[in-house]
Amino acid sequence: MNQLEIPSWCQIRASFKSIWGYEDFRFPQGEIIHNLLAHKDALIIMPTGGGKSICFQLPALLQTGLTLVVSPLVALMENQVAELQQKKLPVALLHSELPPWQRRKTLQALEQQNLRLLYLSPETLLSPKVWEKLCHPQLKINALILDEAHCLVQWGDTFRPAYRRLGAVRKTLQKSKPPGTKISLAAFTATADLEAQKVIQQVLQLQKPQIYRLNPYRPNLHPKVSIAWTPRSRQQQLLSFIKEFVQGNSQQAGLVYVRTRRDSEELSTWLQNKGYITASYHGGLDAEERRNIEAKWLNGTIPFVVCTSAFGMGINKPDVRWVAHYHAPLLLSEYVQEIGRAGRDGKPARALTLISEPTGWLDPEDKQRQKFFSEKMRSQLLSAQKLIKKIPVMGEVNAVAEKFTEGEVVLSLMHSMGKLEWLDPFKYRIKKCNSSGLSTQLNAIGQTNQYLMTKQCRWKFLLNAFGFNEQAQNLRCGHCDNCQR
The missing domain is CATH 1.10.10 (Arc Repressor Mutant, subunit A)
Known part of the structure; x- marks a missing residue:
């Protein structure tokens, strides 16, 4: 049976300072840490750069036993684990790209109970060898953490179906442990609208979770949506926007988001031919290439990267001054995640999203992309019913x-x-x-379209979409494109 090992507040703060060097917590970090040390469930929604990872890393390091961190991307795992391993902390990761010797070493450390934190993907968690080790009766497991929990909603229905099986993990693990064993479950994300919050709680089977929600509003972040009437206009608007930040001695950091690997490669090549130093980044690159591009972007060698949604999660660069969406994301949660990578230092930052004209006659690209996604989803739903x-x-x-x-x-x-x-x-x-509901994602596309075409304050729209109705009530931010009109 897990013994509740709740250190004193002085011990918690002392460990926090010795590991990370900070004097005190930001709200609500301290409250979340106490909640997890008490082995209680939680749903945490804190903006990008809000210090979410410390909230589950510190409780894990303060207890004997293991905390499992389920994370969506290899790059995200590697960044967090490398940072902790540099501090000589008992942390490891497992993923499909690891060399066999490293995998064996980590599994051995798991068997010997030498780890406090183990990062792994949903697929790795449910792989036979890893699952067998985790179910050993003597292996003490304190908590299961789902990092970037919006991915459960964003990818769980079709792209990463293992996410949908995570709700059965805790109950099954507890059956393999001594009677009375408690395993807490916590989901962390920067963005989850009301429907996504409901799905996360239902799928994970959270038990009376404490919910921590921070307002996503960022007064230093200036969102703008611009219509590109033709494909050439889309290119020219992007070029003009980039030139404001990257020319001559001014090389201000930014990101250009596209939807597919092919778009990433073609657009980065086009920009390189225009004289810009940039790189294409997507999930199809090998680990070494990804690390190399990330390092060059972090140290300023490459001022901006043309990337898919695979880039950015867990990468902390405070001085990003701009984010451009060459293609609009399908989900508002993706959008808020991605624009939130700009202006973490509190200084002004801008976010531009380019969209096709509404009729689709002159540039049908956006409509075709949404139609492809919707038709594929409906086809899969039909297959499921058959x-x-x-x-x-x-x-x-x-x-x-x-x-x-x-x-x-x-x-x-x-x-x-x-x-x-x-x-x-x-x-x-x-x-x-008799349920035959459509995917959450199909319903969410309509909400994104409403945001892109709205005439009201963009931050007001976003706050309402994410359930902060009271804060949105009288808001007129004054710095989005609609307010500035």
Whole structure:
């Protein structure tokens, strides 16, 4: 049974200062740390750069036993783990790109209970060898942390179906441990609208979670949406925007976001041909290439990167002065995450989003992209509904995945529609119900379009979308494009 090891406030602050060098916590870091040390569930929504990682790292280091951190991207894991390992702390990571010797070393450290924090992806967590080690009765597990929890909503239905199985992890782990074992579960994210918050709580099966929500409003961040009437106009507007920050001796850091790997490569090549020092960054690059680009951007060798959403999570660069969305994100949570990478130092920063003209006659690119996504999602939902008749009422995810194309994705979609429950992270049962709801993502696209076309204060719209209605009530920020008109 877990013994509650809650250090005194003086001990907590002393450890905080000795590890990170800070005198005191920012609100609500101290409260979150106390909550996790008391083995209670939590949902934490704090803006980018708000110090979320310290809130689960410090409790893990103050207790004996292991804290599992489920993280979506290799780059994000590596950045956080490297920082802690430099401080000689008992932290490790597991992911598919590790060399075999390093994987063996980490699994051995896990067996010997030498770790306090273990970072891994949902897929690695549920891989047979790792799961077997985690289920050992003598391995003490204190907490399961879901970092960047918005990815559960953003990717869990189709792209990363393992996310949908995480709700069964705690219950199954507890069965393998001594009676009375408590494992707390906490979800951390910078952005989650009201619907996303509901989905995160339901999927993870959070038990009476303490909810910490910080207002995402950033008075130094100036959002603007501009219509590009033609593809050439989109290019020229981007060039004009970049020139304001990157010319001659002025090399102010920024990011250009696109939606696909191909877009990233083609646009970065075009900008290089225009004389700019930049690089393409996406999930298809190998680990060494990604690390190299990140390092050059952090030290200013490359002033800006043309990237997909794979770039930025967990990378802390306070002096980013601008973010450009060459293509608008599909979800508002993505948008707020990505513009939030600018102006972390509190100084003025600008965020430009380029969109096609509303009819789509002169530049159909945005409409085609959304149509492709929506049609693919609807096709997958239809496949899920057909597959219900073909698979056993109770079964095992790997057996379904072997027998049917995209079988794992279909099970995930059935779970999101309320037609399936996970008995453990590997076994499912189909439920008898009439639910046939659309994916959360399909509903969210409409909200993003409303934001892009709104005439009201952009920050007011965002605060309402994320559930901060009271703070939005009389807001007119004065520094978004709509207010400045």
